Amino acid sequence: MNFKSYLSEKRGVIENALATCMLKSQGELARHIESMNYSLEAGGKRVRPILCLAAVEALGETIEPYLPICCALECIHTYSLIHDDLPAMDDDNLRRGKPTNHMIYGEAGAILAGDGLLTYAFELLSKPELSSVISDANRLQIIQIIARAIGPLGMVGGQALDIDAEKQKVSFETLQMIHRCKTGALITASVQTGAMLARASTEQFLSLTEYGNKIGLAFQIVDDLLNVVGTTEDLGKTAGSDATRNKATYPAFLGVEKTRNMAEDTVEAAKIALKNFDDKADPLRNLADYIYNRTH
Amino acid sequence: MNFKSYLSEKRGVIENALATCMLKSQGELARHIESMNYSLEAGGKRVRPILCLAAVEALGETIEPYLPICCALECIHTYSLIHDDLPAMDDDNLRRGKPTNHMIYGEAGAILAGDGLLTYAFELLSKPELSSVISDANRLQIIQIIARAIGPLGMVGGQALDIDAEKQKVSFETLQMIHRCKTGALITASVQTGAMLARASTEQFLSLTEYGNKIGLAFQIVDDLLNVVGTTEDLGKTAGSDATRNKATYPAFLGVEKTRNMAEDTVEAAKIALKNFDDKADPLRNLADYIYNRTH
Numbered sequence: 001m002n003f004k005s006y007l008s009e010k011r012g013v014i015e016n017a018l019a020t021c022m023l024k025s026q027g028e029l030a031r032h033i034e035s036m037n038y039s040l041e042a043g044g045k046r047v048r049p050i051l052c053l054a055a056v057e058a059l060g061e062t063i064e065p066y067l068p069i070c071c072a073l074e075c076i077h078t079y080s081l082i083h084d085d086l087p088a089m090d091d092d093n094l095r096r097g098k099p100t101n102h103m104i105y106g107e108a109g110a111i112l113a114g115d116g117l118l119t120y121a122f123e124l125l126s127k128p129e130l131s132s133v134i135s136d137a138n139r140l141q142i143i144q145i146i147a148r149a150i151g152p153l154g155m156v157g158g159q160a161l162d163i164d165a166e167k168q169k170v171s172f173e174t175l176q177m178i179h180r181c182k183t184g185a186l187i188t189a190s191v192q193t194g195a196m197l198a199r200a201s202t203e204q205f206l207s208l209t210e211y212g213n214k215i216g217l218a219f220q221i222v223d224d225l226l227n228v229v230g231t232t233e234d235l236g237k238t239a240g241s242d243a244t245r246n247k248a249t250y251p252a253f254l255g256v257e258k259t260r261n262m263a264e265d266t267v268e269a270a271k272i273a274l275k276n277f278d279d280k281a282d283p284l285r286n287l288a289d290y291i292y293n294r295t296h
Numbered sequence: 297m298n299f300k301s302y303l304s305e306k307r308g309v310i311e312n313a314l315a316t317c318m319l320k321s322q323g324e325l326a327r328h329i330e331s332m333n334y335s336l337e338a339g340g341k342r343v344r345p346i347l348c349l350a351a352v353e354a355l356g357e358t359i360e361p362y363l364p365i366c367c368a369l370e371c372i373h374t375y376s377l378i379h380d381d382l383p384a385m386d387d388d389n390l391r392r393g394k395p396t397n398h399m400i401y402g403e404a405g406a407i408l409a410g411d412g413l414l415t416y417a418f419e420l421l422s423k424p425e426l427s428s429v430i431s432d433a434n435r436l437q438i439i440q441i442i443a444r445a446i447g448p449l450g451m452v453g454g455q456a457l458d459i460d461a462e463k464q465k466v467s468f469e470t471l472q473m474i475h476r477c478k479t480g481a482l483i484t485a486s487v488q489t490g491a492m493l494a495r496a497s498t499e500q501f502l503s504l505t506e507y508g509n510k511i512g513l514a515f516q517i518v519d520d521l522l523n524v525v526g527t528t529e530d531l532g533k534t535a536g537s538d539a540t541r542n543k544a545t546y547p548a549f550l551g552v553e554k555t556r557n558m559a560e561d562t563v564e565a566a567k568i569a570l571k572n573f574d575d576k577a578d579p580l581r582n583l584a585d586y587i588y589n590r591t592h
Contacts, residue, residue, distance in 0.1 A: 023448055028473060029453045029457065031456070032457070083411060086407065088403035089407070108385050111379060119443055120443075131433070136432035136436055139432075140422050140435060143439065144423070147416075147418040152325065156415055157325045160325065160331075
């Protein structure tokens with residue numbers, strides 16, 4: 001398969017869905033809605049909704065009826081970036097090569113843009129129209145999976161640990177926990193959501209969960225690597241910022257070479273988790289390689 | 297009925313439920329969980345969960361099976377207070393007579409405490425155990441009602457408008473919209489949630505919605521009044537801060553006397569909305585008076 005054109009096609013599918021699902025900027029609330037759409041439209045790779053889509057397709061279903069759910073995943077990811085970039089957090093001025101949300105809308109505006117996107121994700125997940133394509137029981141399970149993944153014991157907790165980690169020396173175990181919560185949990189939940197939508201068997205669900213856990217880990221390891229070896233231009237954000245901030249990272253613990261090997265092994269493990277899936281899972285296999293090979 | 301003891305009894309019910317439903321502070325995430333519980337335990341009046349409870353009881357049902365949903369409403373309210381108090385927003389140091397969240401946990405900690413509470417609310421709302429006491433269809437409707445009420449066209453949007461309103465002159469219409477979104481929406485949704493839990497008829501649902509809209513409005517009018525005529529000690533936050541900040545408020549538009557009359561009329565209208573309910577709705581009637589008479 002030509003994976004590059006697959007990715008660009010699916011990115012198009014997600015971006016069309018976002019254009020349909022998101023609020024239009026008008027009336028008194030124009031600027032608030034604009035602030036949410038600004039970050040959503042700032043050109044992300046749409047990895048999480050594409051993972052959901054690819055999991056659905058790996059199980060022989062089509063994604064079209066479920067696109068609002070893919071959009072919810074992207075809203076959640078975007079909210080997390082907006083809040084992570086805030087002056088009180090990582091204090092980043094650039095994201096995907098563009099000014100971060102608070103550079104345009106101010107701190108208050110950016111906090112609220114994040115709050116709005118997070119809340120809107122749950123509005124999308126509970127849309128009445130979806131009851132004709134997913135059972136209500138399945139949908140509640142999906143909402144539970146996502147809420148747990150991004151809550152105090154998941155993504156938000158991971159970010160809290162990450163902020164604390166800048167103030168003190170952390171162990172390698174804590175670093176792994178930070179990554180599992182902060183990045184891994186939503187990636188795994190995106191794959192699990194696809195599995196639930198396509199009514200995966202328990203065995204399939206567990207295999208896809210294992211796949212999600214591994215690529216989530218690989219994603220963060222590569223992110224750490226890129227911050228060391230990437231350029232600001234490629235990254236669209238400031239290279240070397242982790243070292244400047246004395247941040248706990250995989251390269252800081254293991255060195256660049258060992259970190260690279262670990263990323264490679266983790267991607268292999270992700271593909272092994274898919275061993276019982278046929279070629280409809282090739283996009284998931286390619287996504288694992290893509291995560292390893294990306295430059296930004 | 298002795299409404300004072302009713303309130304204190306029901307507050308106890310909600311606080312016991314919070315103690316059961318909330319995460320316990322332990323392990324690596326201890327401080328993050330503590331930061332959420334700090335604000336939850338800072339002694340709120342629990343008006344929103346009690347409104348939900350009172351609506352359920354007005355329709356002849358008991359609240360016990362649904363307590364996690366009451367807790368979700370209180371988590372959402374608490375998240376909104378934490379974010380409203382942030383230096384980038386209203387910059388308040390005191391809330392309910394105690395240091396605000398960011399005074400204890402720092403700005404990053406407070407942003408994440410709010411994010412954690414908001415997300416955890418949806419985890420509570422989608423708890424698998426609740427499927428034995430509410431139909432999944434009803435539950436998805438409740439999640440939709442709440443998500444819409446607190447999203448970009450509801451509470452978050454209202455806060456965005458409120459922040460903008462400090463920078464410019466706003467019309468009386470805009471002031472009303474701010475209040476409807478920022479305070480009214482979650483209050484109405486709390487009553488509607490109770491109505492859904494107790495399987496209200498359409499007519500009952502609409503009456504309770506009207507009641508919720510009116511007390512939501514009354515609540516904000518009285519809040520504005522108290523900021524003018526209350527004392528810092530009674531309020532547990534800085535009195536007179538609205539005028540200092542040149543904030544658009546009801547007293548600023550109408551003067552204190554007319555504002556007081558408006559509050560009174562609105563509370564009456566709330567009670568009229570309940571005309572077809574029997575004495576099981578007395579707590580709701582008393583709650584309307586309580587909102588008018590409160591001093592903090």
